[in-house]
Amino acid sequence: MPTYPNMQLKNGLKAYKEDKPEFGHGMLKYYALDPSYINLNNGSYGTTPRPVTEAVHALSERIEANPDLFHRIEFKPLLDEARQRVADLIGAKRDEVVFVANASMGVNTVLRNFEWEEGDIIFEFRTTYGSISRTVQYLHDRPPHPTASTINVLFPTTHAEIIEVFKKHVKANPALPNKKRVAVIDSIVSNPGVTLPWKELVKICKEEGIFSVIDAAHSIGQEVGVNLKESDPDFWISNCHKWLSAKRSCAALYVPERNQHIIKASIPTSHAYISPKDRKGPNFVEQFDWNGTIDYASYITVTDALEFREWMGGEERLNKYCHDLAIQGGQVLAEIFGTRVMDPNGDLTLNMVNVELPLPKDLPATVATISGLHRRLFAKKAFSAPFFHNGAWWTRCSAQVWNEISDFEELGKRWLEVCADVKKDFDQSK
Structure with missing residues (x-):
């Protein structure tokens, strides 16, 4: 195991106290990659840095020293700190951000919490990620059978053409009286790995009265300058283990305060679930803090991943x-x-x-x-x-x-x- 220059142990977590490193093959000592393997596929599963892995192991040791103490008391402030760090990065409030296992889980949580009616429309793109496209199909297949409507975008193309195709498609599929429309939009398509003009598409959704669900699986850690307060999507979900250097699996689910009443239950349903007839207000965060026993290490050590990225120069x-x-x-x-x-x-x-x-x-x-x-x-x-x-x-x-x-x-x-x-x-x- 290599040593990391000037690293210090701080509250059981690693902090990095050296000058910004040079990028390139010299960085391989900070990763567990097989030196004979050429990895140009970080986008699929991410690649956890050794210092983050060490932080995960240190936290795991702490958890196992007293599982009851950790899971009943100690996890909460650590989880809140990690949520705050992610919220600061993406321009959101802490209590608008929770962690879920991955982007597919986050998008499913959103889509399955809508109260679908016959005549509702779910828009997807031809390039929508497979499991998400299948989720849209599943929702269409079961009562009350909301309509699944596919927007045909093929690459190579331009952002201007994508915007125009999107406008025409939603105009050609107007909302029926008292029915809703929901658009699932990639910020960065998985395959091909290209950006969509998602911020502009969110604006169109607002003009058209469409809920925008942004599948931002590849955004956090790759798309610089995300500010959700400004772009203001209705929902936004991004994997922290792909480009943010966190330990897989971990994703951030952003739901602005105005939409938290839509998310009635986490998946699986938490002990904190309150029936809408009894609920005085949203209890969004509480439901996702604890909805069954999981290993919190991947979520909590997002803080370490962010510190590692700051050490690399930001x-x-x-x-x-x-x-x-x-x-x-x-x-x-x-x-x-x-x-x-x-x-x-x-x-x-x-x-x-x-x-x-x-x-x-x-x-x-x-x-x-x-x-x-x-x-x-x-x-x-x-x-x-x-x-x-x-x-x-x-x-x-x-x-x-x-x-x-x-x-x-x-x-x-x-x-x-x-x-x-x-x-x-x-x-x-x-």
């Missing part, structure tokens, strides 16, 4: 490095592949870049195909996420503070080998 510094590397790395990969980047101007790119793979366009886009690509790339000790979109195969590469341009170069070589093998097998199968 959100703007580290995200500038990752963004610049993603832009440069995408161009390098496209040259190696002889293909293109999805977003050549970089307008929709933060720290994830999408590059077309040199694979046959008629290669079946099946689970078996994608699983096969995964296995072949894993065998070469590298990974970036492959996916099929708009008639072509792509890979989404996540740039992180431990990466350098040489990682993209080496990944490109390994992908070329995989693609050549896949193409050979595919041609022989015809």
Whole structure:
């Protein structure tokens, strides 16, 4: 286990007292990554830094020393501190933010708390994350069968075109009398890894009387300058374990005070649940503080993750490095592949870049195909996420503070080998 310069133990948690580190391969000592593995897929599951893992272990030891004391008394101020730190980062009040297991759980909590009626409409995008899209379908499938309405957006495109498509779609699907409309909007799409103009779409929702549910799974820790007081979505959910460096799994669920009456019950339902007929006001936070025994370490050590990021130089510094590397790395990969980047101007790119793979366009886009690509790339000790979109195969590469341009170069070589093998097998199968 490496040592961390000038680190001190403070209240059982790690604090970092050294100058800002240089980004690149020198940062690998702060992560548990296999040194022979090229990881350009932080966006899927996150990558916990060693200091945060150590903080989790230290907290776990404290919990196990007296589980009753911790779970009955000590956890609450630590949880409140972590919620405050996240609230400060995203421009919210502490009691508008709670933790849930992941973004899918957060979006499900919101959508399943609406009192659906026949004639209500749930808008989703063609690129909505799979489990969320399936949630919308599930809600449509069960009584009272709200309408599921899909907005067709394909990439490459522009923010201006997305805004126009969204406007036209909601105008073409007006609310029926006394019925509601709810829009599920990605802030950053999972695949392709591109930003949506979510703040502008929230404004349109307000003008149209539509509830906005922002699936911001990739935002916190990647999208700098989030201020929910200003953008004012109706709901916003983001994973802290993807880009914020927290231990998986942990997500922030933001519900402004004006909408907390909508969230009648946590999932699972908490002992703090109060029937609406007896409730004097929302008890949003209380329900999520305790809705069954869980390991609170991932939630509480969000504080340590934020301290680690501050030690690295803060959100703007580290995200500038990752963004610049993603832009440069995408161009390098496209040259190696002889293909293109999805977003050549970089307008929709933060720290994830999408590059077309040199694979046959008629290669079946099946689970078996994608699983096969995964296995072949894993065998070469590298990974970036492959996916099929708009008639072509792509890979989404996540740039992180431990990466350098040489990682993209080496990944490109390994992908070329995989693609050549896949193409050979595919041609022989015809």
